[in-house]
Amino acid sequence: MPASPATLDELLARSTALAGMTLGQLAAQLQLTVPQNLQKDKGWVGQLLEQILGASAGSKAEPDFPHLAVELKTLPVNQQGKPLESTYVCVAPLTGIAGQQWHESWVCQKLQRVLWVPILAERNIPLAERMVGTAFLWQPNAEQQLALQQDWEELMEQISLGGIASIRGAQGKILQLRPKAANSKALTAAVGAEGEPIRTLPRGFYLKAGFTAGLLQQQFQSV
Template structure:
């Protein structure tokens, strides 16, 4: 396993060294085991890259590279460089929300600096043969920050006002809220339409695929 990179330049250098390699080649190089498939171990590609690049936060509530303030996100893409799905950001808080502001939110902190690693991940390609693309560091510009904040504030307002069950994936321009649970039995507390406590599926914030597609196009001119 790699030690944490000393600085951003060293982190990007590590990304450069694995760009173009397959997940199988990288796993072999670092003597790591790839799962047979991603049905049960959806986060395993991200975990492999965390180990190889020296991410050190584990599951703590901080960026993956805490000393650099950088979050790591893989983007599964097709052979045309288009994202195949939305990008998970973090779990959404559903209770004790009084006074929570965008600047203090976990979403804002997570997205202040992100290392995006595209991975060619069409279903027809076996996991070990999926290729790692060129990583890039992204920080939201003023316009992107404003869009993220607006979506977050609108979604959080719906949660606070007991409208969690009305929120669909189509809500939000760049950020969406979706159920995030291993199964339908994993329930958590939230506020109901009448202000009463209810049990519902945990929710997660995701960057919409159209938003990450625009970031990839901006970066690679596709």
């Protein structure tokens, strides 16, 4: 596996060099087998990119390139360059969250600097033939930072007040909260409407597809 890039420039050079390559070609470099589909291997594309670029965080609660403070996110897009789905950020804490501040949150830390790697990933393209696009580095500007913070604070307040069951994916300008579980039996602890302990599906924070579509547009119009 390649060593971790020492500098931001090295990471950008490495990721830019992948543009135009297929996932099959990248997997062959690492002598990995490409799965038939992503149903059982949902995180496979992200893990492949992490390995090829030398990410070192693994599953730790820190950015993928901790020494560069950069999080890696793959972004499946269609032929028109529109994102095909919302982007998973991290698991949402459902208990013991009183007094947690935005700047201490895992969401805030993970989104301070993101290396986006678009992947042409329409459903009809076999996994091995899906192509890597031009990667770019993004940092939230003041307006985006504020919108993220407001969404996070509203959602966290609802969770802490026992309103988890009423949270819908349509909530939030940028950030949404959605169930995140391998199956319906994977329940976790949370707070109910009366403040009582309940069991519910784990939730994850996701960036809405409309927001990442705007990032792509901004990036490639300004190139």
